[in-house]
Amino acid sequence: MPNKELLLIPGPTPVTDEVYAALGRETMAHTDTRLAALFKEALNLTKEIFRARDGEAYVVAGSGTLAMEMALANTVAQGEKLLVISHGYFGDRFLGVAAALGIQAEKLGAPPGEPVPTAAVEARLRDGGFKAVAVTHVDTSTGVMADLATLVPIVKNNGALFLLDGVCAAAAMEEDMSRAYGAPECRIDLVLTASQKAIGAPPGLAITVFGPAALRARAALPRAGSYYCDIANWRDIMREPSKYFATHPVNMIYAYHAAMKIIEREGLAARFARHAGIGDGMRAALALYGLSSLPAPENAAPTLSCFLYPAGLEDVSFRAGLKEKKLIVAGLLGDLSGKGFRMGHMGNTREDEFLLAIRLIGETMAEFGFDADSEAACRVFLSHYNR
């Protein structure tokens, strides 16, 4: 079932034929041992993505927001404090999740497109008494990438858990839970994500990987703030998926397993390098059209770009022009709405699809009266993609 449109929004991302074929297989019993075998392999591959051999992976029906809730409900008790380092809409979402769970959350933000200054994080943590810090690796609303190498040691040296939202990054950017950032205890404690972005499966799965300190935090809680999200209810099922707590989304597990096998085949190092080339290449290519990146290069993500329009280009009609050509991108959000567009460039999208997108954007810019040398833009893209 080849895709009819080129879906370059920041997720869901284009699904490959191989994953569709898996998704479309006959539904079997959620307790069938054949499904359990696939599920176990997919869980092990999930742990590999995050190098979380001493951790536990939970894959349940839901979306990224549920994974955010699962992360907080199992690590931070009602009344305890959470610091949210927010680079936009999805960072802010942690505040809503925390409020629903009775967690006291406080936000450190920054102007759109800029990272929260490290000094502010350090100062707030020093006198804060925070149980955990939530960081969005790539905020999908601004394209800002958090600097893990700087943030992990600051958070851990201040005695808080490091909870990472990897929804717009996992499987495209390093999120290595075994990596000691300076000292052995300076590690990412939890990563959460969802199936529909760089993993390359359709939407429908909430994925949460707990490291040892996050598991200890759950063990120390008298109760988790949720029934469905409580990992104590899921632990036996994730060890032996033929057991029942709640019905597995059987076909999504087939699809997820297929997506994990694609990632395994490509290899993490190659996948991370490919995404780095795509991000730099797409921004360099579209800069030739006068489309500038909202974040500065050092803060811009490999997985997603937020482009600002040159003066005179009108958002709704421009994106409608792209849609007529079957290229789908997303608008900017909030105060930035109308000023540019967001393009997801992650997962299993192919080189020829990116080149097509660059040509279609160039064609559409030309229709709106802007100079756009799409062959030059394609060459610039390829020089990064093949570096």
Ligand SMILES: Cc1ncc(COP(=O)(O)O)c(C=O)c1O
């Ligand atoms: C960084 C980030 N976190 C969380 C979410 C929420 O995920 P979902 O829409 O799957 O609930 C998104 C969705 O785009 C996201 O980009």
